[in-house]
Amino acid sequence: MYAVIMAGGKGTRFWPKSRERMPKHLLDIVSPRTIIQETIERIAPLIPEENILIVTGESHADELMKQVPHIPKENIIIEPLGRNTAPCIGLAALHIRRKSPHDVMVVLPADHLIHDAPRFRHLLSAAADMAGRGDFLVTIGIRPTSPETGYGYIEKGDLKTAVNGENIYTVKSIREKPPLKQAKAFLKKGGFYWNSGMFAWNIDAILDAVEKWLPKVQAGLEQIAGTMGTAGEKETVRRVYNEFPSISIDYGVMEKADNILLIEGDFGWSDMGSWDALWEASGKDENGNAANCRDLFVGVDARNSLIHSPRKLVTLLGVEDLIVVDTEDALLICKRGSSQDVKKVVEILEAKKKKEYL
C-alpha cells in the first residue's frame, strides 16, 4: 500500500502567513508542527515511509524536504508546473507502477485537518482494502454540515458490502461545486457527501480510468513513463506538463466513471480553507478567543477572535469577532466571516506590484 500526498497548494487564503514560497501545508498555523508534518505523522502507523510519495511544485520542494527529512528524497515528486489533480495523480501512479505495479494507492491532500487520527486510519485502511479487491475508485465522503458551494457532492447509492465493519456504498452521481440552491437541496434531501479529495484505488484501476476518460493525459503520462529513470526524464516531464490540460481528477474522471464506491469519513474533517475555518477548529478560552501566543495575549473586553502571532504581545481592547494575523512584515486585521476576502488583499498587493509581500 502506497500513499500519495498532494502538496501543490498555493494557499493565498492564509495570507499573510502563507506566501508564494510558503503555502498552507508548510505552515505551523494549527499546531507547533506544520500541516504536512501532521499529515505524514497521521498515516505513519499505517504506511511505511518508503511507501509515502509527495507531489509538490519546484519552488516548495526544498522547504518540504527540510520539513520531512525522513521521507526518502526519491519519493518527493516534483511537478514543473501545477496542472490540477489529474496529472498529479497520474504522475504519482507511474512512479508506484515502476515499483509495485498492482499495489493499492491512497491519495491524500497535504493540508487537511483530521480530528480523530485512529478513526481516520481505520477508515483509510478499509478503503484501501476495498480498493485492493478490484477495479474500483473508492472515495471518502464527508457528511455535509452546511451548503458549501466550494465542494463536490457525492450522492450515495446502495450498500455494496462492508469491510472491517465499515459500510461501502455505490455512488449514484457526483456533482462538482453546485450552485447554492442546489447545495441546499442536497442537504435537505440527505444522502449527499462532500468530496474530501481522498481516494483509494489500484494502480491499474486509476490508470485505466485516466486512459478511458482523459486519453490526452494518458498519452502524456506514457511519454513520461518511457523516459523514467533516464537522463531525459526531467525534460520530458516539463514538455509534457506544458501540454497537459489543467484538470481535476473530480471533473476529469470521478464525474464520469461508473466504478466509484463511497465510504463515509466520520473522523472530524476540515479542509481548513480560511482563517475563519481555523478559528472554528481551534480551542478557545472562556471569551471565545483562540490565541496561539497564550501567555502573550491580553484581552480586555475582547471576544470571539482569532489571534495568530507567534512571538509578539497582542492586546485586544473592546473588540470582538476579529481575525488578527501578525507576521514579520505584514499584519492582517479582518472581521470574522470575511476571511475569504483575504484574496482581495493579495490581488491589491499584486496590482501594486508589492512582490515582497506575496
Place this chain on the structure above:
Amino acid sequence: MYAVIMAGGKGTRFWPKSRERMPKHLLDIVSPRTIIQETIERIAPLIPEENILIVTGESHADELMKQVPHIPKENIIIEPLGRNTAPCIGLAALHIRRKSPHDVMVVLPADHLIHDAPRFRHLLSAAADMAGRGDFLVTIGIRPTSPETGYGYIEKGDLKTAVNGENIYTVKSIREKPPLKQAKAFLKKGGFYWNSGMFAWNIDAILDAVEKWLPKVQAGLEQIAGTMGTAGEKETVRRVYNEFPSISIDYGVMEKADNILLIEGDFGWSDMGSWDALWEASGKDENGNAANCRDLFVGVDARNSLIHSPRKLVTLLGVEDLIVVDTEDALLICKRGSSQDVKKVVEILEAKKKKEYL
C-alpha cells in the same frame, strides 16, 4: 523672557508606543518629528534657545538631550522624582532667578498639540507682556467643546485690559476636575475655560505665590537655592524632593490666588491624551482612516480607523472604528472610543510582571 517646558509625563495612555523609558513627548506619533521637538520649534521664533529650560525625569534625560541637541545642556533640569507641577515650576523659577531675577517666565507642557503656531506665539507674547506688567499669574484658557472631567475650569471675570489687541480678563474662580454634572453646567452657563496648563508670570510673582500658598515647598526650594552651583546641589535636590508634597500648581496655587488673569487660547489646542484624540486630530483618507504608513496600508471595506505602524504593512478587511498600533514587540487593537482603557492593559502587564513591555 524665559520658557519652561514641563517634560515629566509618563504617557501610559499611548502604550504600546509610549513606555516607561519613552513617554509621549519623546514620540513621533503626530509627525515625523517628536512632540517635544515640535513644542520647542513652535516657540523658537519667540524665545532664544538659551532661554528655554526643560524640566524632566532622570530616566528620560538622555533621550531628551538627543532629541533637542541645540538646547544647552545646563538648561535641562533634572528632577530626581516626579512631585507634580508645583515643585517643578518652583525649581525652574530658581534657575531663572539666578540668571535674570525679574524676568518673565512662560510655562508650557511638553506634549500638547497646537494647530496654529503663529496665533499661539501671538497670544503667548501677549500673556508674557501682561505678566511683565506686575504681580499677575496669567493663565491661558481654552474654550471647552465638551464637558471633560479631566481638566480644571476657569471662570472668566471682567475685562481687565487689552494687550497687543488681545483681551485679558480677571478670573472669578477656578475649579479643578469637576464632576460631570458640574462640567455640563459650566458648559451650559458659558464663560468657563479649560485650564491648559500654560502660564506666564514674573519670577517674583510665582515665587511669592508659592511662598504664600505652599510655604513648605517654598522652604524646600530655598534650601536648593542655597546650594545651587555647588557640589552639594544634586544631593540637596534629591533630599528636598523626597520631602516635597506631590502637588500641582493648579491645586496648590491657582485655586487659591486672587491675582490670576485669563487670556483665551484660540489657536487650536489638544492635550492629546489618548489614541482616540490622535485619530480626531489626524488627517484622514476618504474612508476616514488615518494611517501613518500610507503606502503600506491596504484597507478593503475598512473605515474610520487609526493605523499607527511605522514600517509594517497593515491590512484591514471589513472592519471599522479600530485603533491599531504596532510596535517592535507589541500590538494593540482597540475599539475607537475605548482608548482611555489602554491603561488597564498596562495594569495587567504590571500585575503579570511583564516588565519588558512597560
